[in-house]
Amino acid sequence: MSSPFHNLQELRHSASLANKVFIQRDYTDGTVCKFQTKFPSELDSRIERTLFEDTVKTLNNYYAEAEKIGGQSYLEGCLACLTVYLIFLCIETRYEKVLKKISRYIQEQNEKVYAPRGLLITDPIERGMRVIEISVYEDRGSSGSSSGSSTTSSSGR
Amino acid sequence: MSAVMITRKVTRKWEKLPGKNTFCCDGRVMMARQKGVFYLTLFLIVGTCSLFFAFECPYLAVHLSPAIPVFAVLLFVFVVAMLLRTSFSDPGVLPRALPEEANFIEMEIEAANGNVMAGQRPPPRIKNVQINNQIVKLKYCYTCKIFRPPRASHCSICDNCVDRFDHHCPWVGNCVGKRNYRYFYLFTLSLSLLTIYIFAFNIVHVVLREYRNIFEHVVSLTPHCTVLEVLVCFFTLWSVVGLTGFHTYLISLNQTTNEDIKGSWSGKNRVQNPYSHKNFIKNCCEVLCGPTYPSVLDRRGVMLEDSTRPTPSDASAASTYKSTNPVSQTTKSSAPLIPNEHTPEEAKPSIGAGTQKSTSSPKEEKPPSPTSPNAVAPAVIKESAH
Numbered sequence: 001m002s003s004p005f006h007n008l009q010e011l012r013h014s015a016s017l018a019n020k021v022f023i024q025r026d027y028t029d030g031t032v033c034k035f036q037t038k039f040p041s042e043l044d045s046r047i048e049r050t051l052f053e054d055t056v057k058t059l060n061n062y063y064a065e066a067e068k069i070g071g072q073s074y075l076e077g078c079l080a081c082l083t084v085y086l087i088f089l090c091i092e093t094r095y096e097k098v099l100k101k102i103s104r105y106i107q108e109q110n111e112k113v114y115a116p117r118g119l120l121i122t123d124p125i126e127r128g129m130r131v132i133e134i135s136v137y138e139d140r141g142s143s144g145s146s147s148g149s150s151t152t153s154s155s156g157r
Numbered sequence: 158m159s160a161v162m163i164t165r166k167v168t169r170k171w172e173k174l175p176g177k178n179t180f181c182c183d184g185r186v187m188m189a190r191q192k193g194v195f196y197l198t199l200f201l202i203v204g205t206c207s208l209f210f211a212f213e214c215p216y217l218a219v220h221l222s223p224a225i226p227v228f229a230v231l232l233f234v235f236v237v238a239m240l241l242r243t244s245f246s247d248p249g250v251l252p253r254a255l256p257e258e259a260n261f262i263e264m265e266i267e268a269a270n271g272n273v274m275a276g277q278r279p280p281p282r283i284k285n286v287q288i289n290n291q292i293v294k295l296k297y298c299y300t301c302k303i304f305r306p307p308r309a310s311h312c313s314i315c316d317n318c319v320d321r322f323d324h325h326c327p328w329v330g331n332c333v334g335k336r337n338y339r340y341f342y343l344f345t346l347s348l349s350l351l352t353i354y355i356f357a358f359n360i361v362h363v364v365l366r367e368y369r370n371i372f373e374h375v376v377s378l379t380p381h382c383t384v385l386e387v388l389v390c391f392f393t394l395w396s397v398v399g400l401t402g403f404h405t406y407l408i409s410l411n412q413t414t415n416e417d418i419k420g421s422w423s424g425k426n427r428v429q430n431p432y433s434h435k436n437f438i439k440n441c442c443e444v445l446c447g448p449t450y451p452s453v454l455d456r457r458g459v460m461l462e463d464s465t466r467p468t469p470s471d472a473s474a475a476s477t478y479k480s481t482n483p484v485s486q487t488t489k490s491s492a493p494l495i496p497n498e499h500t501p502e503e504a505k506p507s508i509g510a511g512t513q514k515s516t517s518s519p520k521e522e523k524p525p526s527p528t529s530p531n532a533v534a535p536a537v538i539k540e541s542a543h
Contacts, residue, residue, distance in 0.1 A: 020261070022261050027295075030307070031308055031320075031321070031432065078446065081343070084235055085238070093451070125453055127258070
């Protein structure tokens with residue numbers, strides 16, 4: 001289904017949120033931040049599999065770069081310890097620098113790839129680095145699909 | 158007609174965070190609710206060191222070396238800095254799931270569980286993941302409505318899930334988790350050194366004074382302060398040095414106190430620790446020199462007040478993109494495995510209200526699903542029905 005959206009502004013003003021898809025974390029390599037590249041079926045008709053996988057793999061690479069334990073992280077750790085961690089008042093940590101890169105990347109992907117298809121990615125940092133939230137928008141003019149969500153709460157502890 | 162601008166104080170996200178933390182300095186400082194023991198710790202450290210600087214240091218600087226008080230000052234500053242850093246920082250709190258995410262997970266769970274017969278207990282909510290060829294169970298947190306990441310645990314005192322949860326320390330007035338573990342360790346290590354230092358130089362001071370008294374045939378009593386300091390240091394020594402030793406042991410094995418107490422990785426039939434590099438140096442480096450993780454709780458972010466905007470429908474799409482406030486629209490059921498219609502619910506915006514409302518929402522009967530419980534093809538959950 002091709003979407004009539006061309007940019008983010010149109011998306012915000014003429015679309016209504018239909019659905020949200022959550023890409024979960026992939027813990028097979030331990031506690032490093034990595035997301036599953038499995039293509040969710042809800043996006044089948046909205047975006048090509050390769051584009052989606054590219055986005056997630058690039059994000060995973062960014063996070064791996066941020067969490068890499070090597071010479072630079074040791075240097076940063078030792079220098080910070082010697083200055084009683086006051087140095088972080090002046091300079092940014094490597095992780096923070098990478099997070100900014102990630103934020104720019106997501107914005108760029110939203111503008112170029114996702115918004116034209118009626119989708120929007122939320123930066124994982126806004127969801128506690130637990131999920132990549134992809135909002136699926138539908139044109140307001142089109143017949144709305146049945147909206148509703150289950151409220152079955154947990155059946156007790 | 159001009160809108161009347163009501164100038165109100167900007168609401169920051171920390172004011173609406175669920176959990177039992179207290180915040181100071183407009184969200185910059187984050188601590189547990191009970192801070193009494195923390196004040197005691199601070200008082201003991203500052204008090205003992207003040208006595209040391211006031212009474213011992215002049216004597217030792219003159220009769221031994223001026224480097225002694227200088228080093229003591231540096232050590233004292235380091236100890237207090239590490240204590241404050243541990244106490245005031247976010248330990249690695251995982252924010253609670255917003256309503257849409259919570260619903261998504263619920264539907265995944267139900268899809269995996271299939272039909273539960275009336276009267277039967279539903280199976281426990283556990284996900285199995287394979288980490289470094291070991292099977293690790295991820296538990297579901299009913300308060301935060303998430304499957305806890307590996308090594309995370311829910312602190313009942315702070316009412317938060319904390320990543321790489323070590324323990325809740327009343328002495329620092331905060332949880333010890335992924336983000337502040339190294340500061341906690343450096344605090345205990347430097348406090349041990351400071352205690353040993355003060356203890357040693359108190360003894361030296363007493364010995365020197367008594368020697369001088371004997372030499373000069375003078376009678377004078379050892380000052381009360383020295384005795385007090387020696388007592389405090391003696392009792393502190395046993396506890397703090399022991400604690401430092403224990404944490405050094407944990408770091409060398411890349412374990413947390415929580416895992417050690419629960420015996421997660423010990424015992425023959427248990428899983429081996431999948432996070433350990435099996436190398437003492439590598440484990441230490443990862444824990445102490447690893448990257449400095451950012452806080453995922455945007456404490457000082459400004460809350461967008463959706464209620465003050467004139468057109469909620471336009472604002473909703475924008476706010477979904479920008480902030481963490483969910484849209485006040487119903488969401489379509491997203492699990493492809495449950496084809497039934499679900500009753501719509503109004504998901505109210507704002508983080509705190511959202512989670513509390515979802516926990517207090519009444520149970521609704523779901524119509525029986527005609528699909529077989531085996532239709533779990535894309536399901537992530539590998540169910541263990543024990």
